[in-house]
Amino acid sequence: MSRKVTKAIFPVAGMGTRFLPATKAVPKEIMTLVDRPLIQYAIDEARAAGITEFIFVTSRGKSALEDYFDAAPELESSLKRKGKTELLETLQATNMESGAIAYIRQHQALGLGHAVWCARRLIGDEPFAVILPDDVVAAEKPCLQQMVEAYEETGGCMVAAMEVPRSKVSSYGVLDVKEDMGNMVSARGMVEKPAREEAPSNLAVIGRYILTPNVLNNLNTMKSGAGGEIQLTDAIGTELENGRDVYGYRFRGQRYDCGSKAGFLQATVAFALARPDLRGEFSQYLDEMMSVRNAAE
Numbered sequence: 174m175s176r177k178v179t180k181a182i183f184p185v186a187g188m189g190t191r192f193l194p195a196t197k198a199v200p201k202e203i204m205t206l207v208d209r210p211l212i213q214y215a216i217d218e219a220r221a222a223g224i225t226e227f228i229f230v231t232s233r234g235k236s237a238l239e240d241y242f243d244a245a246p247e248l249e250s251s252l253k254r255k256g257k258t259e260l261l262e263t264l265q266a267t268n269m270e271s272g273a274i275a276y277i278r279q280h281q282a283l284g285l286g287h288a289v290w291c292a293r294r295l296i297g298d299e300p301f302a303v304i305l306p307d308d309v310v311a312a313e314k315p316c317l318q319q320m321v322e323a324y325e326e327t328g329g330c331m332v333a334a335m336e337v338p339r340s341k342v343s344s345y346g347v348l349d350v351k352e353d354m355g356n357m358v359s360a361r362g363m364v365e366k367p368a369r370e371e372a373p374s375n376l377a378v379i380g381r382y383i384l385t386p387n388v389l390n391n392l393n394t395m396k397s398g399a400g401g402e403i404q405l406t407d408a409i410g411t412e413l414e415n416g417r418d419v420y421g422y423r424f425r426g427q428r429y430d431c432g433s434k435a436g437f438l439q440a441t442v443a444f445a446l447a448r449p450d451l452r453g454e455f456s457q458y459l460d461e462m463m464s465v466r467n468a469a470e
């Protein structure tokens with residue numbers, strides 16, 4: 174099988190209840206870090222990795238996502254008329270090629286594995302990526318690009334991985350490590366959200382995957398697992414049971430859990446400080462805040 178990865182699935186059907194009431198009207202993926210929606214970071218990362226087909230698994234109430242990726246001709250011509258070239262370029266950079274995006278509905282919230290399975294007919298018989306937009310990774314070389322390069326050497330399935338504190342393992346898929354090769358491990362098994370005392374390691378799966386189409390076949394017969402949901406982790410674990418390789422890739426970069434409020438706020442601060450147009454004013458404000466806080470303590 175070719176090792177060229179050109180398709181990516183973006184599971185965006187979740188209700189985003191942790192961000193209520195905002196998510197009553199706005200899909201979580203449209204929430205912004207500084208001025209870019211979470212989904213834009215995911216798309217940019219996929220593009221950098223060579224992805225040309227973008228498959229969104231959506232649900233009710235997510236039409237704002239489709240609007241976001243639509244062309245905005247009135248806005249573009251108004252910016253052009255006013256000579257706002259920089260804004261126009263910012264806007265045009267979000268335009269997607271016609272036919273590059275497909276939307277599939279997940280009709281029932283049966284879990285991440287089920288969401289990915291909903292896109293099976295658009296994947297066919299090739300390897301594909303999965304990007305969870307909640308996990309934002311700031312990196313010099315985008316995370317998925319690092320993985321695609323590693324995958325060209327290894328084949329098999331590959332998941333992004335990072336060490337987390339033992340106290341946090343039950344929030345993640347966790348790898349049972351067979352061999353540790355430094356920036357990469359080969360896995361013996363995978364467990365979704367294990368109890369702390371049962372976790373095989375503290376090497377957690379982060380929301381970037383490169384998967385073979387076998388995983389979609391495995392999902393055909395998958396029963397519900399942790400939390401009563403059909404788990405992607407279990408379908409990848411089945412590959413190991415069938416004697417195929419699964420690798421964990423320790424990416425270089427900083428991951429933010431934008432599915433949690435604290436993670437979202439941390440990412441907001443980090444991305445603001447990384448912006449040349451905001452850095453000065455914003456860091457001065459943070460310094461002032463900290464000194465006021467320290468004086469009060």
Ligand code: G1P
Pocket residue numbers: 285305308344345346347365366377378379380405406432
């Ligand atoms: C999902 C996956 C889990 C992975 C995590 C990374 O869980 O099921 O294996 O570790 O994403 O963010 P969720 O956070 O959607 O519950």
